[in-house]
Amino acid sequence: MSQVFLGMPAHSSPGVGALRGDQTFPQAARTALADPQLRRNLGHATGTIRAKRLAVVSELDDWEQLRLAGQAIKAATMARLDDHLARLEQEVTARGGTVHWARDAVEANRIITELVQATGADEVVKVKSMVTQEIGLNEALEQAGIAAWETDLAELIVQLGHDTPSHILVPAIHRNRSEIREIFLREMPGVDPDLTDEPRRLAMAARSHLRRKFLSAKVAVSGANFAVAETGTLVVVESEGNGRMCLTLPDTLITVMGIEKLVPTWTDLEVFLQLLPRSSTGERMNPYTSMWTGVSPGDGPQDFHLVLLDNGRTAVLADEVGREALHCIRCSACLNVCPVYERAGGHAYGSVYPGPIGAVLTPQLTGVEQNASLPYASTLCGACFDACPVRIDIPSILVHLRARHVEEYAAEHRLPSAESLAMGAAAWVMSSARRFGFVTRTARLGRVLGRRRGRIRSLPPPASAWTATRDVPLPPTETFREWWLRTRGES
Ligand code: SF4
Numbered sequence: 111m112s113q114v115f116l117g118m119p120a121h122s123s124p125g126v127g128a129l130r131g132d133q134t135f136p137q138a139a140r141t142a143l144a145d146p147q148l149r150r151n152l153g154h155a156t157g158t159i160r161a162k163r164l165a166v167v168s169e170l171d172d173w174e175q176l177r178l179a180g181q182a183i184k185a186a187t188m189a190r191l192d193d194h195l196a197r198l199e200q201e202v203t204a205r206g207g208t209v210h211w212a213r214d215a216v217e218a219n220r221i222i223t224e225l226v227q228a229t230g231a232d233e234v235v236k237v238k239s240m241v242t243q244e245i246g247l248n249e250a251l252e253q254a255g256i257a258a259w260e261t262d263l264a265e266l267i268v269q270l271g272h273d274t275p276s277h278i279l280v281p282a283i284h285r286n287r288s289e290i291r292e293i294f295l296r297e298m299p300g301v302d303p304d305l306t307d308e309p310r311r312l313a314m315a316a317r318s319h320l321r322r323k324f325l326s327a328k329v330a331v332s333g334a335n336f337a338v339a340e341t342g343t344l345v346v347v348e349s350e351g352n353g354r355m356c357l358t359l360p361d362t363l364i365t366v367m368g369i370e371k372l373v374p375t376w377t378d379l380e381v382f383l384q385l386l387p388r389s390s391t392g393e394r395m396n397p398y399t400s401m402w403t404g405v406s407p408g409d410g411p412q413d414f415h416l417v418l419l420d421n422g423r424t425a426v427l428a429d430e431v432g433r434e435a436l437h438c439i440r441c442s443a444c445l446n447v448c449p450v451y452e453r454a455g456g457h458a459y460g461s462v463y464p465g466p467i468g469a470v471l472t473p474q475l476t477g478v479e480q481n482a483s484l485p486y487a488s489t490l491c492g493a494c495f496d497a498c499p500v501r502i503d504i505p506s507i508l509v510h511l512r513a514r515h516v517e518e519y520a521a522e523h524r525l526p527s528a529e530s531l532a533m534g535a536a537a538w539v540m541s542s543a544r545r546f547g548f549v550t551r552t553a554r555l556g557r558v559l560g561r562r563r564g565r566i567r568s569l570p571p572p573a574s575a576w577t578a579t580r581d582v583p584l585p586p587t588e589t590f591r592e593w594w595l596r597t598r599g600e601s
Pocket residue numbers: 278389437438439440441442443444445467494497498499500501502
């Protein structure tokens with residue numbers, strides 16, 4: 111066991127993997143908004159989960175105290191993350207597991223591929239792992255001739271549909287029942303040709319497909335919801351039982367986990383096991399909670415590896431405001447309440463982490479300039495903060511990242527952006543009562559442009575960039591100052 115992080119830099123280089131889209135958020139969102147079926151699916155699914163969550167959360171008198179406790183535990187854990195990680199490594203190793211440190215996606219994929227190859231297996235079953243999507247593990251394994259089978263029902267739908275996830279918890283939220291039936295009929299070997307879109311029949315088809323994989327696979331790859339540093343225990347919470355199969359049946363288990371996922375003690379875990387299921391699936395308790403500590407002789411996998419992934423996380427930790435994003439327990443409550451996510455869907459974010467948490471986590475993992483449109487993918491309404499079980503102040507982080515973007519852009523470009531020119535002009539006008547009065551009076555002339563429709567639909571450049579996506583209300587016939595003078599006089 112090493113007490114220092116051999117080979118780990120002070121903080122990482124930018125994260126790589128499935129964290130960048132081909133398009134900016136506004137471009138991708140425009141495509142999504144033009145798909146009425148997608149919007150119907152999203153509206154229905156997020157509305158259902160929102161209602162379930164509200165019902166179970168309102169049952170608890172101490173919900174706000176639990177949120178405060180979760181927030182405090184996460185903040186304290188991050189303040190001593192290095193100590194807790196060293197303790198985790200010590201405990202896992204002492205109980206027969208092997209810990210691997212991965213700087214980034216490339217290193218993690220290499221480690222995992224070599225571990226699988228060492229077993230001689232040519233296939234793995236997978237469970238509960240957003241982080242393996244982040245690093246693009248399936249593609250890396252495929253290049254090495256190893257097939258990776260997703261076993262979460264929604265992940266299976268995404269995989270068979272040659273699709274990408276669009277939600278943290280419900281990756282196939284953009285699909286409805288009849289679309290899923292078509293995917294199964296097209297892609298699932300040996301499926302009943304008379305399969306209907308009844309949920310029970312779809313689940314039965316998936317179960318019989320997966321059962322064969324569970325029984326044949328010698329290696330499983332999992333994520334982890336939590337790791338308890340004081341004992342080296344890994345925790346996976348899930349609803350379908352596929353996790354229990356993956357975590358117990360194969361000979362070798364490889365768990366990949368972001369370094370932020372740990373909690374120091376079992377007492378801390380108690381708080382999160384109350385917060386997570388209520389916030390994610392709207393359940394009082396999730397059906398399956400699997401915990402394992404190293405290797406137990408004669409019981410479960412006899413070869414256990416834990417891959418601890420940085421991939422940009424230590425860079426996030428270095429940002430005093432932005433580091434709060436590492437407190438996330440991936441419940442997805444912020445996605446389900448977000449008016450932007452509900453309309454644009456997850457693919458528009460271009461990252462494996464969509465929605466409000468994706469808008470603050472992804473740009474920090476990759477470097478803000480690599481995902482500069484994401485901090486603007488929000489109305490700053492604050493619904494995400496109200497829903498978040500660990501009280502992550504997402505709106506404040508969004509504003510902070512917008513400021514970082516402006517500063518980084520200014521540092522890298524000799525010419526100011528159109529936005530900073532506009533803001534500079536606005537600051538000049540607003541810093542003088544005389545100038546401000548003159549401009550607001552002059553703006554009245556703009557009424558000519560919108561007198562037929564009652565609003566201004568387009569302005570000449572450069573203001574045309576603003577009116578390209580929104581109308582401008584007609585300037586009032588009387589300014590506030592004129593109204594004040596008329597009604598209150600000089601007083
Ligand atoms: S930011 Fe909060 S609400 Fe959103 S997924 Fe993370 S823990 Fe859940």
